[in-house]
Amino acid sequence: MHPRNVYNHPPDFLGLARRYPPLRSHVFLTHTGPTIDFKSQVAQRRLTEALLHLDFNINLTLPDNRLCPPVPNRLNYVLWIQDIVKVSASSGDIVRGIDIGTGASAIYPLLACRLEPTWYFVATDIDRESLMFAHQNVERNDLSDRVCVVDVSSSTSILRSLEEDPAALFHFTMCNPPFYSSAEELTQSAEAKQCGPNAVCTGGENEMITLGGEVSFVSQIFTESLHHRMQCRWYTSMLGKMSSLPKIVDLLREHKIDNYAITEFVQGQTRRWAIAWSFGTHRLPDSMNRIANPALQGIMPSRTTLYQQIANIQSLELLYNTLRQVLADIKNASVKPELTGSDTGIPSILVQAMEVTWSRSARRKKATQPPLQTMSHQYLILQCRVNCAGGPPPGSEKQRAGGLYLEYQWVDGSDRGVFESFVSHVNRKVTTMQ
Ligand SMILES: C[S@@+](CC[C@H](N)C(=O)[O-])C[C@H]1O[C@@H](n2cnc3c(N)ncnc32)[C@H](O)[C@@H]1O
Secondary structure, three states, rough: OOOOOOOOOOOHHHHHHHHHHHHHHHHHEOOEEEEOOOHHHHHHHHHHHHHHHHHHOOOOOOOOOOOOOOHHHHHHHHHHHHHHHHHHHOOOOOEEEEEEEEOOOHHHHHHHHHHHOOOEEEEOOOHHHHHHHHHHHHHHHHOOOOOOEOOOOOOOOHHHHHHHHOOOOOEEEEOOOOEEOHHHHHHHOOOHHHHHHOOOOOOHHHHOOOOOHHHHHHHHHHHHHHHHHHHHEEEEEOOOOHHHHHHHHHHHOOOOOOOOOEEEEOOOEEEEEEEOOOOOOOOOHHOOOOOOOHHHHHOOOOOHHHHHHHOOOOOOHHHHHHHHHHHHHHOOOOOOOOEEEOOOOOOOOEEOOOOOOOHHHHHHHHHHOOOOOOOOOOEEEEEEEOOOOOOOOOOOEEEEEEOEEEEEEEOOOOHHHHHHHHHHHHHHHHHHOO
């Protein structure tokens, strides 16, 4: 699960049923506690409606013959897109996205617009019935001015919205494609087996099946993206099968696209994957490649250096957020604290996070903490904070730039030259942005 996903804990079914009465008749007690029958399509629909209504103020109508989107999984993808956008857009910027195959629920635009008040969507589909429900769902939730539902059934292009108006710029495309290439493949899928012989946990045929399966679908998006390039900053898609990932990565590599990221969404027994690629130079931080799966290490993108990450940042807010994120990632050990390699000719450096705390009680607490581990590498402590009160610890070097307060501390035994080149690199960046 994405760390910001509100469904990182088991649902409180009784509490949900109390607050959303239509769910009541589907909740029952087992020896492990209250639950619902996940094989019942009706129960799943009531649960999706309850979560959307109670947690996001979204009111949804779903036809019985179309996919019922599990909210935690859909939220995972939206949160990942939020991370991607944050790397190149400041808070409050107008952000435009395309949801390819929005379905009857229009779940991605609805969730994303509730989370982000300045996001706008073009939501496409080819299925008449789904388009009709998507329209209704957007209207019922007062989002008609931010989500434009478009019928693309007459087009052979998946990225028709880019083709029709080459001047229109987008921050991202997202897509949950039909996964399977045939009804046989669908019947044999792990998902269908999980549902049991009589359970109808799948959607309409157009939602589940496409010629050539998801690899073909996403490959077509990629081929079209070669033409549109920077008209959209990030092209992304979810994938239902792990085996599809290497095929898409091979395609990217064949075309020398090395600016990509992959991630895994885990929700209970279900795993999904997502891939993002860009023709731009903005790099995503390593922490966004959230895959611990050893089977996928061979297709992971090369690591993003801190230099690459900050190279194209154009606002102090983004620079600050990026540096904070790097520190947070290192502290949470979600990335190895090594930012190696650099295409600027600057040697590899190590960044070690140390929270800046200048209150007396925090200093006392820090004194009781174990000393920083000794590293044989070049070593740098980087701290940054906005408008901090009080003074920095003695022996450190500080830079104040606008609202951004950057503090660098050189550690004895590390390479002073590397330290200085990094500091001047960041300072140059800060100065040019003021
Ligand atoms: C798996 S469903 C996803 C629905 C919804 N986005 C969700 O995540 O629950 C795939 C959707 O893609 C649509 N679709 C298939 N081919 C398409 C195309 N060429 N352009 C746009 N949508 C397409 C299908 O009609 C279906 O609604």
